[in-house]
Amino acid sequence: MRTISADGAFKIRGAANTILGELQKNEQRIRRNGVVTASTGNHGRAVSYVAKKLGIPATVYLSSLVPENKVRNIELEGSRVVRVGASQDDAMAEVKRAVAEFGMIEIPPFDHPSIIAGQGTIAFELNEQLNDIDYIFSGLSGGGLLGGIGLAMKHLAPQTHIVGVSLAQGAAMWESLKAGKPVMVEEVASVADSLGGGIGMDNRWTLPAVKQVMDQHFQVSDDYIAAALLLLFEKEKILVEGAAAVGLAALLQYRPDIKGRKVVLILSGNSIATATLPALRQRAVNVDEVGQ
Missing domain, CATH: 3.40.50.1100 (Rossmann fold)
Incomplete structure (x- = not known):
């Protein structure tokens, strides 16, 4: 039952595994530019929780379909939240732009x-x-x-x-x-x-x-x-x-x-x-x- 984990879901497992792996490979870049992701809510919260624990800046792109309670949960972890577009695909497109423009490291929600x-x-x-x-x-x-x-x-x-x-x-x-x-x-x-x-x-x-x-x-x-x-x-x-x-x-x-x-x-x-x-x-x- 993944409802009683630190992030209230299962997503912390993949988020922690990926961020820690990137930290080993690209520590200077990840600490300087931060991590970025798109989410329907829970992955963004997990990334934010792990990033906060490790002292890494995080940005989370969310579509207009993400409920406000999930937005607040992410903001409470200290991440920068950006609402964009009307779908997860729109949010993911903004992540690609942020990686290219600002050198952030993407923490994908699933495909990794x-x-x-x-x-x-x-x-x-x-x-x-x-x-x-x-x-x-x-x-x-x-x-x-x-x-x-x-x-x-x-x-x-x-x-x-x-x-x-x-x-x-x-x-x-x-x-x-x-x-x-x-x-x-x-x-x-x-x-x-x-x-x-x-x-x-x-x-x-x-x-x-x-x-x-x-x-x-x-x-x-x-x-x-x-x-x-x-x-x-x-x-x-x-x-x-x-x-x-x-x-x-x-x-x-x-x-x-x-x-x-x-x-x-x-x-x-x-x-x-x-x-x-x-x-x-x-x-x-x-x-x-x-x-x-």
Whole structure:
């Protein structure tokens, strides 16, 4: 459960691994010019947290779709926040400009071997704590989390099925997998805002990783995500954000046959504004399974 880590999500693993690696290779440059990233929220917070601990300046580009509570979390870590454009792709374009113009070092949100490796450490912990896992359900967006966990689990426990869960709309990774190459999709607002955004038209690492390790895939609606989030909160007393609830949402929406199986749901983050809970309840009324 990645909701109780220092950054409130799993992203600190990849961010720390990548920044520490860059610090070893380019210490003078990174301390002089700083690091830069684009984010849907959680990666920006993780980069900011690690950079602050290491005394490195950080700039985070965010699109207009990033919720204000996530913006505030990043600002509280001391990073410079720049709102730009209406999509993650717009924010990523500004990162490229900052690298070229100011010599900053980019810390990508997902498409980098060190990011993937960092997120993959979750698999080692799961393998140590649990035996014979049948299914791991993970949110799927840029692919760093699922790719990292999947690559590690296929080595540690190849019998484990890796299940990706995407948004019903704006699922860039899923559309790219179907096309066999990176494609752009329209980014839409969602209860699971962290799963929005493109994978980058120059994607090198996460698209092939996800293609290699993902055994099954579901797309879930916002109504079911809201229902799953509320079920975790009201029945299990676990508060998560929408992206962290998509595994349970897939179980509610599709009812796969998992009776007697050992199933892991990756609860990936808790960056949610509690003021949104009443609106989520309005969405969840369309789902009969809540509370059953």
